[in-house]
Amino acid sequence: NAGVMQNPRHLVRRRGQEARLRCSPMKGHSHVYWYRQLPEEGLKFMVYLQKENIIDESGMPKERFSAEFPKEGPSILRIQQVVRGDSAAYFCASSPGFVTTTYNEQFFGPGTRLTVL
Amino acid sequence: GQNIDQPTEMTATEGAIVQINCTYQTSGFNGLFWYQQHAGEAPTFLSYNVLDGLEEKGRFSSFLSRSKGYSYLLLKELQMKDSASYLCAVRDKAAGNKLTFGGGTRVLVKP
Numbered sequence: 001n002a003g004v005m006q007n008p009r010h011l012v013r014r015r016g017q018e019a020r021l022r023c024s025p026m027k028g029h030s031h032v033y034w035y036r037q038l039p040e041e042g043l044k045f046m047v048y049l050q051k052e053n054i055i056d057e058s059g060m061p062k063e064r065f066s067a068e069f070p071k072e073g074p075s076i077l078r079i080q081q082v083v084r085g086d087s088a089a090y091f092c093a094s095s096p097g098f099v100t101t102t103y104n105e106q107f108f109g110p111g112t113r114l115t116v117l
Numbered sequence: 118g119q120n121i122d123q124p125t126e127m128t129a130t131e132g133a134i135v136q137i138n139c140t141y142q143t144s145g146f147n148g149l150f151w152y153q154q155h156a157g158e159a160p161t162f163l164s165y166n167v168l169d170g171l172e173e174k175g176r177f178s179s180f181l182s183r184s185k186g187y188s189y190l191l192l193k194e195l196q197m198k199d200s201a202s203y204l205c206a207v208r209d210k211a212a213g214n215k216l217t218f219g220g221g222t223r224v225l226v227k228p
Contacts, residue, residue: 004159033215042204042220043160056215091159105150106216108159 002027004094004109005074012115013082021077021112025094032075033093033106034060034067043091049075050097082116089113121219123205128225129195137190137203137222145211151179151190152204154221160204164190192224200226 005024013019025032031050035043045059049069060067064082069075079086090113093106120142129135141149148167152160166172166181166188178191192199202221208214 035218043206043218045215045217048215056212058212104214105162105165107162108152110159 004029004092004107006092006109006112008112009110010113010115012117014117015083016081019079019082019086019114021079021090021092021114022074023077023092023094023109024074025092026107029094029096029107031055031095031097032069033095034075034077035091035093037089037091037111039088046077079114082114084116087114087116121205121207121217123203123219123222125220126223126225128227129192131195131197131226131228133195135192135195135224137192137205137224139188139190139205139219141186141188141205141207141219143186143207143209143211143217145209146183146207147210147214148208149179149181149188150206150208150216151177151188152206154202154204156201163203195226197226197228200224 004026007022033048034046037043047060047067048056052071064080066078089111091111092109095104095106123139150165151163153163154160164179166179169181169183171180176193181188202223204221205219206216208216
């Protein structure tokens with residue numbers, strides 16, 4: 001049973017380019033979360049998605065950032081016209097989405113480390 | 118919104134005990150999680166508390182007091198491999214059940 005998969009693990013972009021980060025949740029999980037982590041800091045929530053729906057995007061910058069979780073395929077976090085301040089580790093997590101009988105804890109992927117030159 | 122505080126760093130000796138405190142403010146508390154994160158790796162789930170009291174899991178225990186907005190993670194018989202960051206996270210019904218993380222506590226275990 002594979003865990004949460006993210007790719008690429010490392011991504012280097014020049015200022016102004018686009019970055020696409022992919023996340024495949026654990027099998028059977030329908031909820032996906034994206035977090036950003038700056039060096040020496042905690043995880044900051046960005047967006048919460050279920051299949052084909054954005055549930056909460058309150059942590060995502062209004063401009064240049066977008067996320068989707070299509071019916072088929074991985075969830076994508078897209079950053080347009082990247083700037084140096086976007087350099088960070090981006091973690092995806094998934095959960096089964098039912099709270100009543102389990103912890104509904106989130107399982108994290110290995111992260112994508114984005115470096116903007 | 119939520120405010121979650123935990124110490125930035127702690128140092129302890131191999132074999133000792135360390136207690137990491139976490140205080141939080143939230144309007145719709147729906148559970149508190151502790152995660153362990155080694156440098157450059159993904160966070161891994163350690164424990165979950167939703168009712169007051171102590172949850173024990175081997176060398177790790179977690180305590181919750183909802184009335185005080187307080188939790189701690191207790192690490193016993195410390196091993197070198199326990200050197201990591203420990204993240205406290207609160208789930209809030211009023212915030213769509215998403216997790217809000219504290220800044221993490223970096224624990225350094227010395228021989």
